[in-house]
Amino acid sequence: MIGHEKNITKHQTRYLHGLDGLRALAVIAIIIYHLNPKWLSGGFLGVDTFFIISGYLITSLLIHEYKHTGSINLMQFWKKRIKRLLPAVLFLISIVLIYTLMFEPNIIKNVKQDAIAALFYVSNWWYIFHDVSYFDSFKIMPLKHLWSLAIEEQFYIFWPISLLILLRIKKLKQHFLLIIFVCSLISLLTMFLITQPNVDNSRVYFGTDTRLQTLLLGVLLAYIWPPFRLKAQIHLPLKIVIESFGFISIALLIFFIMTVSSNDNWFYFGGIYFISLCTLPAIASAVHPSTFLAKVLSNRIFSWIGQRSYSLYLWHYPVITFMNKHFVQGQIPVYIIVIEIILTLILAECSYRYVEVPIRVQGFKYFLPKKSALKPLIIRSCFALILVSCSTVILLGHYDALQHEDKKEVKTTFTVTDNEPPHKSLILPVPKIIINNPQSAHQKVDYKDVPLFIGDSVMVDIGEELHKNYPNSLIDGKVGRHLYDAIPLVHDKYPYFKQQNQQVVLELGTNGDFSYEDLTKLINLFGNAKVYVVNTHVPRDWEESVNEKLAKAADAHKNVQLIDWYSTSQSHSDYFAYDGVHLEHQGVQALVSEINKHMKH
Structure with a gap:
């Protein structure tokens, strides 16, 4: 999340005020998304905007330096990066570690490990190797957002060296654009190969290899459109063209931010690349000294936010994470x-004013004694010493024992079946009707009085209570199950639930959206059986889409009835665990009661 730069060389560079406006839009989108993904489903695209700006601005400054000096001072570049980025993130990590130790000691070990990864700027790979989901807002991980800083820092390490090689070797320089373009396509292809449809694609979202495409598109623009060589006075027709493309680009970016979902398959199969390409004209217009768009984006409010975008990005996530922990997600007052x-805003301003700017301008001289400011020096030095000392002790693992590992086995499945032993999560007797009528797998069993329940993790939550109410039922719940997973499941295990006097309950949609075609296909597998579809209560951007499709299916099929769990559970925070999806005892009772009303009606 690169902040504003004034000079990287002795040669004059123009401050690009328009980029502050784009940073402001990006960080506002990210903050809204993290406050509630349903408010701005594509708000996470703000990160991609930051990546493009970083690739563009850093490359522009480095090329500008090379053209004026014939080289790139790598050590000076890295020194400036450290002074610009490291102090603020050290401040953040220290505060988060101390707060966690004082108020959330049960997660201190996990936060400590995330902090170490963040300090070495490898957070993204740390989360990949530990199968962490970017889109799972249910776990308390106050430093998870630092994955994007890790990618940028990794880029800052290898890109200046690569750029210097490309500029110095004549044959490579002649094909600069082609080389960068091909590299961006390789990154895109890598994402294509790794991405799997209809699953959580956090691996491709976190990966430096798969996200390099966005940074490299910024590099391409920097080579084609060097901001420090643009003329302030240009012909009116050209100005109109630049202006028009800029405003169209901004409009498209806002459209995507409002409409794209993390659940959209197309986003990972070229969508990121396409959206990034659409953003390039906005940057080109924003950095031009003559455009009206640049003036609009550099208004006082956007400039203030844009200049503090790095601090705002750093602080918003831990604040939201720690405070939301005390409320049910999706029902935050x-x-x-x-x-x-x-x-x-307060923490970002403090970080910007007392950490970022002073250290960027003065470096370690900020901590050297001055006769005219001895008292402030003593205060900030003592404060820094306390933060460093406490953080070091925590990072060394002295308080790891405060985190008690939960030894209780978490149920991942709940099954009561006729021909298979129950899963390890819970041992329950199979229905008496089946026990008393043992048949081979190839013989048809009479399931007349045997209701079938198929669902995801919410079905796991209510499985025990359902079994009490329907002792002869077949119950098949599994954590992480999607609706399309149920289609082969029904084909293989439940092909005999097709008769008019049979009952089937489907509780699917917690883990992501699905197509109406798949929903119809699943319903049709049950022939004339009475099918009850339970809609979902999940504080994610696919909730509305899932519930609309389920309601549509209930209206379109005579044998399908909607169980409106969403409406029943509204304003009942006591029904839910912290994540706003899984159920506490009262929620279990309420959902089973709602199912009973329909099935026993």
């Missing part, structure tokens, strides 16, 4: 959201 925003 408005006053809490207001407090989160205010706290983020």
Whole structure:
């Protein structure tokens, strides 16, 4: 999340105020998304905007330096990067570690490990190797957002060296654009090969290899459109063209931010690349000294936010994570959201004013004694010493024992079946009707009085209670199950549930969206059986889409009835665990009661 730069060489460079406006849009989108993904489903695209700006601005400054000096001072570049980025993130990590130790000691070990990964700027790979989901907001991980800084820092390490090689070797320089373009396509192809449809694609979202495409598109623009060589006075027709493309590009970016979902398959199969390409004209227009768009984006409010975008990005996520922990996700009171925003602004301003700017300008001289400012020096030195000392002790693992590992086995499945032993999560007797009528797998069994329940993790939650209410039922719940997973499941295990006097309950949609065609296909597998579809309560951007499709299916099929769990559970935070999806005892009772109302009606 690169902040504003003034000079990287002795040669004059123009400050690009328009980029502050783009940073402001990006960080606002990210913050809204993290406050509630349903409010701005594509808000995470703000990260891609930051990546493009970083690739563009860093490359522009480095090429500008090379053209004026014939070389790139790598050590000076890295020194400036360290002074610009490291102090603020050290400040953040220290505060988060101390807060966690004081108020959330049960996660101190996990936060410590994330902090170490962040300090070495390898957070993204740390999360990949530990199968962490970017889109799972249910776990308390206050430093998870530092994955993007890790990618940028990795880029800052190898790109200046690569750029210097490309510029110095004549044959490579002649094909600069082609080389960078091909590299961006290789990154895109890597994402194509790794991505799997309809699953959580956090691996491709976190990967430096798969996200390099966005940074490299910024590099391409920097070579084609060097901001420090653009003329302030240009012909009107050209100005109109630049202006028009810029405004169209901004409009497209806002459209994508409002409409794209993390659940969209196309986003990972070229969508990121396409959206990034669409963003390039906005940057080109924003950095031009003559455009109206640049003036609009550099207004006082956007400039203030843009200049503090790095601090805002750093602080918003831990503030939201720690405060939201005390409420059910998706049901956060408005006053809490207001407090989160205010706290983020205050912490970001403190970081910007007292950490980022002074150290970027003065370096370690900020901590050297001055007769005229001895008292402030003592205060900030003592504060820094306390933060460093406490953080070091925590990072060395002295408080790891405060985190008690949960030895309780978490149920991942709940099954009561006729021809297979129950899963390890829970041992329950199979239905008496089946026990008393043992048949081979190839013989048809009479399931007349045997209701079938198929679902995801919510079905696992209610499985025990359902079994009490329907002792002869077949129950098949599994954590992480998607609707399309149920189609082969029904084909293989439940092909005999097709008769008019049979009952089937489908509780699917917690883990992501699905197509209406797949939903119809699943329903049709049950022939004339009475099918009940339970809609979902999940604080994610696919909730509305899932519930609309389920309601549509209930209206379109005579044998399908909707169980409106979403409406029943509204304003009942006592029904849910912290994540706003899984159920506490009262929620279990309420959902089973709602199912009973329909099935026993």
